Amino acid sequence: MRHFLVRHGVFIKTNRDVLKIMNTIIISMIPFVILKLIVVRNVIGFLMCLIFPFIFEGILNILKKNKRNIKYYFLDSYTLFGSFILYLFVEGSNYIAILIGSVMISLLKVVLENNKKININPYLWGLVFITFFNKIEYIDTNIYIIISVLISIIVFIYLSIKRYIKVSIMLTYITSLFIIYLIIFLLNDLDIKMTLLSLFNNGLLILGIYLASYSRSTPLTRLGQVIYGNILAILTVVFSYLTSFNYVIISIALISLLTEVIDKFTVNIYGNKRLRKITIFGIYMAVILTGIIMGI
Amino acid sequence: MVTISDNKVNSSKKIVKWDKPEIVYIPLEDNRGNCYRPLVKKGDYVYKEDIVGVCDEYDFPICSSVSGYVSDFFDKKIGTGKLVKCLGIENDFKEKYKVKSGYRKNMSSFSKDEFVQMLRLNGIVGLSGNGFMSYLKYKHDIKYLVVNGAECEPYISCDNAIMYQHAEDLLEGIDAICEIMGLEKAYIAIKSNNLKIINMFLKYINSYPNIKVYPVFDYYPVGWEKNIVKDIFNIDYDKYSIEKGIVVSNVSTIYAIYEMLKYNKSLTERVITICGDGIKNPCNVNVKIGDVVSNVINNIGGYKKNTNNHLLITNGPLNGISHSNDDIVVTKDLTGIVVMENIDEKVYPCIKCGKCIKVCPAKIMPVTIMNNLNNSKMLKHLDCDKCISCGLCSYICPSHIEIKEFVKKAKERVK
Numbered sequence: 001m002r003h004f005l006v007r008h009g010v011f012i013k014t015n016r017d018v019l020k021i022m023n024t025i026i027i028s029m030i031p032f033v034i035l036k037l038i039v040v041r042n043v044i045g046f047l048m049c050l051i052f053p054f055i056f057e058g059i060l061n062i063l064k065k066n067k068r069n070i071k072y073y074f075l076d077s078y079t080l081f082g083s084f085i086l087y088l089f090v091e092g093s094n095y096i097a098i099l100i101g102s103v104m105i106s107l108l109k110v111v112l113e114n115n116k117k118i119n120i121n122p123y124l125w126g127l128v129f130i131t132f133f134n135k136i137e138y139i140d141t142n143i144y145i146i147i148s149v150l151i152s153i154i155v156f157i158y159l160s161i162k163r164y165i166k167v168s169i170m171l172t173y174i175t176s177l178f179i180i181y182l183i184i185f186l187l188n189d190l191d192i193k194m195t196l197l198s199l200f201n202n203g204l205l206i207l208g209i210y211l212a213s214y215s216r217s218t219p220l221t222r223l224g225q226v227i228y229g230n231i232l233a234i235l236t237v238v239f240s241y242l243t244s245f246n247y248v249i250i251s252i253a254l255i256s257l258l259t260e261v262i263d264k265f266t267v268n269i270y271g272n273k274r275l276r277k278i279t280i281f282g283i284y285m286a287v288i289l290t291g292i293i294m295g296i
Numbered sequence: 297m298v299t300i301s302d303n304k305v306n307s308s309k310k311i312v313k314w315d316k317p318e319i320v321y322i323p324l325e326d327n328r329g330n331c332y333r334p335l336v337k338k339g340d341y342v343y344k345e346d347i348v349g350v351c352d353e354y355d356f357p358i359c360s361s362v363s364g365y366v367s368d369f370f371d372k373k374i375g376t377g378k379l380v381k382c383l384g385i386e387n388d389f390k391e392k393y394k395v396k397s398g399y400r401k402n403m404s405s406f407s408k409d410e411f412v413q414m415l416r417l418n419g420i421v422g423l424s425g426n427g428f429m430s431y432l433k434y435k436h437d438i439k440y441l442v443v444n445g446a447e448c449e450p451y452i453s454c455d456n457a458i459m460y461q462h463a464e465d466l467l468e469g470i471d472a473i474c475e476i477m478g479l480e481k482a483y484i485a486i487k488s489n490n491l492k493i494i495n496m497f498l499k500y501i502n503s504y505p506n507i508k509v510y511p512v513f514d515y516y517p518v519g520w521e522k523n524i525v526k527d528i529f530n531i532d533y534d535k536y537s538i539e540k541g542i543v544v545s546n547v548s549t550i551y552a553i554y555e556m557l558k559y560n561k562s563l564t565e566r567v568i569t570i571c572g573d574g575i576k577n578p579c580n581v582n583v584k585i586g587d588v589v590s591n592v593i594n595n596i597g598g599y600k601k602n603t604n605n606h607l608l609i610t611n612g613p614l615n616g617i618s619h620s621n622d623d624i625v626v627t628k629d630l631t632g633i634v635v636m637e638n639i640d641e642k643v644y645p646c647i648k649c650g651k652c653i654k655v656c657p658a659k660i661m662p663v664t665i666m667n668n669l670n671n672s673k674m675l676k677h678l679d680c681d682k683c684i685s686c687g688l689c690s691y692i693c694p695s696h697i698e699i700k701e702f703v704k705k706a707k708e709r710v711k
Contacts, residue, residue: 001621002599004608004621005607005618006619006620007607008701010687010700011609011613012691013639013641013693018647020694113645119648163651215650217648222650
């Protein structure tokens, strides 16, 4: 008789683990970082964004008495994701914003880490915190906007094929935004090209891919993701009329607060096909109605 | 659709026969919890295929797989990990039958009722791992037979081996069942990438106009009865496929029925897969019900030298469980043994990716069930009892959380 180890559960697992997903997402950000480096040419800002989050997270972990080795910080702390997000959306020369952003992201990350009840996206709220003294925008030079849009589309397709992001969110978000802008522009006899341009302002696509579709702060079910994407589109349009800057990030922050409610709602109507259909119909009606109201 | 690399033993590798156990332990309880009343006592002589126990609830027998003397009653572990009472029979290696009726030329010379009775008396159960008594399925009015050859559990390949090596026998058996039961059509569902097996059937299928080979996509768990029926007929059903006049039997079961019709054999042996990186000679083995796993493995070549960090898993790495030793009795529901290295995966917090919900074949919400484990009302609402324990949620989870275990707990709580 031979003895063996015993454990529960399944004995083979997918190799697409959290680490691989996050590393792929971080790698997918590199073209955007390079493009910004070419456009802005501010190496100091880039280095600050790269180093500060690591330093602050390290300090906070020491204060929290989290025993983690150096390897952890570089391999699976995803601090680099925060660094890239900061660099992409904070003005390169606004060093105070970089500093405060780094502190906020690290603080939220370390404090809320492993918290099952509060699913807050630290990168998103770190950016929200600095919206008061910084314009959240990727790049604003026309020719580079087109390049960034092309990169965004390629990255989106790549991550969607790999199933590393919640595709339904981005698809509903972009579709609903397009519908709303189309109605607005049709009602006001404006050029249709403007509709498309409105979609690509303020780094909307990049924010959509990396922050609006961020797993932890988005709904679990496909229905929830459709609701989330549609409400996000409505909020984006409404806020774009109130303020010309930072409306995308504010909309994403607001909708992320509703994630738990959306999840609860979808769980409650689980198994009820009729209510599901009514919900989808209702949410798309709200999208159309928003377009009409905003257009008038 | 999730495709899992299956690491199966080559189906063309000859099925090894191991039929010389010194003692067999006939389990007096099956994986479904049905208990069998012993009909023999210590010291009695039993012939091969003699009825040695009966399940009173279903009037369903269990037969001896060897001839010899009853030595005693033992408590032995079966594939589900449960310790059950077993009847020990010392093999006299004479393979003596009380009545040996031999080979039958016309397999379809029975009425439906006679056939159903034969299934019962010969102890035929579903050999896919569920152990459901076959006569309970076949006694209904059915129109179609689906032979489930879409073996989707990774590593397990006993059905593939039977299909490849006994294609003609299987077709003969299916044809006989169709004739006896008056079925309109029979489908053999095979994974579309198993071209070798499909071609093997196509070689002989022209003689059987009412049998159709039906290639299905390779995804996990394509072998689940509901998925097979959905793929072939595009219909859903509530609990059993019988509701729609469809009976689904897996390849091993059909082969057991073929042997019953052709050779008047009771279900006393089956083919199991023994594989994994801890096994010297991975293969499919024809073993006697009641043999012990350690005995079978030692007789097909044994283990590799170092298995200190290995797991011994019954019924496959996604559906099965691991055992502390190889003193496990071969039962009718045992499909295979996998001895593989234990890889301790780091568990991360849930990232709410929702993949488990997306892939769940039972259309339930595993992660929500996990998060509501203490809320019985919610667990009922979330239909956690619909879980088929396929393990896909745990497999797909990028955080390596054992969601299946949480759903299992939830199921128990709802009960």
